Amino acid sequence: MPIPAILQQGLQLPVIAAPMFLISAPHLVIETCKQGIIGTLPSLNARPASQFEDWLYEIEGTLAGLQAAKFGVMLVMHKTNKRLEEDLDIVIRHKVPLVITAVGLRPEVIAEIHAYGGVVFHDAIHMKHAMKAIEAGVDGIIPICAGGGGNSGALNPFTFVSQLRANFDGTIILGGALGHGREVRAAQVLGADFAYMGTRFIATQEANAAPGFKQMILDSESTDVVYTNKVTGMGASFLRKSLVKAGLDFSDTAMTPVVSVEQEEEMIAWRDIWSAGQGVGLISDVPTVAELGQRLKDEYASARHAWCK
Ligand SMILES: Cc1cc2nc3c(=O)[nH]c(=O)nc-3n(C[C@H](O)[C@H](O)[C@H](O)COP(=O)(O)O)c2cc1C
Incomplete structure (x- = not known):
């Protein structure tokens, strides 16, 4: 169950803070990466496109020389996204380590990201989606399962991850209502390589939410x-x-x-109209990302310890 080598650098916990429309901006990404957790944002959060490149300079400049996890950008593949070409050029220029793609599949985009050494993870809400993306050459599948925030799916994670694992040797990033270190461990036991957390990161000091x-x-x-x-x-x-x-x-x-x-x-x-996943039931505070990161790492360590007995 591989984590691509480029994403292992600086990684302290197998967690990706998921990209969220309007919520994820450089401050959140930077603080997340400093915790050894991969931070991401949708390119469309930066408006206009020129701001997107400024954001990448800010993230790269702040993290340069620090012990930090890699970061990622989410690109909407759908034909209605008029900025795709422009944003993709910026991603390629900056050699963004992780690109998350959703709402459509473009094999030529995957090839362009691979050409500079980047990794592509693709959102899927059922097996048909996932298998098409695997055939198109993505490195990882993000099964967005029932209870997730945003445009989530409705499948149960047990069956979805198990089916995926049986058909795919690449990276699996489980999303949907995850927000505790114990759940990160559970995702691994199930066959996933990463946990994907959105809602948990909205309730942090650094999230750009009202x-x-x-x-x-x-x-x-x-x-x-x-x-x-x-x-x-x-x-x-x-x-x-x-x-x-x-x-x-x-x-x-x-x-x-x-x-x-x-x-x-x-x-x-x-x-x-505010979107969040069923993980809200477990959230009772608004910590800094540093506090949340440390907590997740502690919870994960004790879950690993408990299950090794
Ligand atoms: C407010 C909000 C906005 C989101 N916006 C996006 C987005 O722009 N692009 C995307 O790929 N996923 C988006 N998502 C989905 C997340 O990337 C991720 O799949 C989801 O949050 C995982 O479930 P969880 O919220 O239960 O942790 C959004 C989720 C939320 C809660």
């Missing part, structure tokens, strides 16, 4: 997370209280036929 969003995470139970495609057209998890605040009635959580939503509308939806 104080009300962080407080709502603290105040929410796992059952307050509603999985629906009514907000953006794609299945995603949202905090019930923010849906209610936006005046939307989500007592009926049944999935409706997919409706397409304009990019601008989607941005407003994510800004005003």
Whole structure:
């Protein structure tokens, strides 16, 4: 179960802080990498594209010479992403170590990232997605399982990771409601190489989320997370209280036929309606990333110790 050599450098814990729209910015990435955890951000969080390159300079400049984990960038592959070419050029110029791809598959992009020595991990919510990406040559699959924040899937992690492991020798990065060091160990036991954590990192001092969003995470139970495609057209998890605040009635959580939503509308939806995964039930504080990183490492160490007995 390999972790690519380039990502082993500076890694203290097999965790990737997942890219999150509007939430992940350089400060969060830098502090995460300093903890020996891989930090990531979506390129589209930087607006305009010129800011994206400034962000990469900031991350690289601050981490240069430090004992830190590598960082990654998430690129949306869908044809509606007008910035893909420009952002990809910047990624290639900076030789970004990890590129996460989602919403579409582009073999030529994978080849360009491999050409400079970068690694590509691809989001998948079921086996068909995953197998297509494996055939296209990605280095890792991120099974986004039930209960995850953002555009998550609905599969149970036990069956999804086990099926993947049986068909794939590459890197598996398990995502969906993970937020404790014990769960990182559990992900490894299941057959994954990394744990992928989004929601846990929203409730940190460095996350670019409104104080009300962080407080709502603290105040929410796992059952307050509603999985629906009514907000953006794609299945995603949202905090019930923010849906209610936006005046939307989500007592009926049944999935409706997919409706397409304009990019601008989607941005407003994510800004005003807050997304988080079922891991909220375990979150009771807003630590600094340094505090969270140390805690995860301690929890992971004691879980490894306990299970070795
Ligand atoms: C507020 C929020 C925004 C997100 N935005 C993105 C995004 O822009 N791109 C992406 O690939 N995933 C995005 N995700 C999904 C995460 O990368 C990751 O798959 C998910 O957070 C893992 O589940 P967890 O939140 O339960 O840990 C987002 C998740 C959240 C909670």
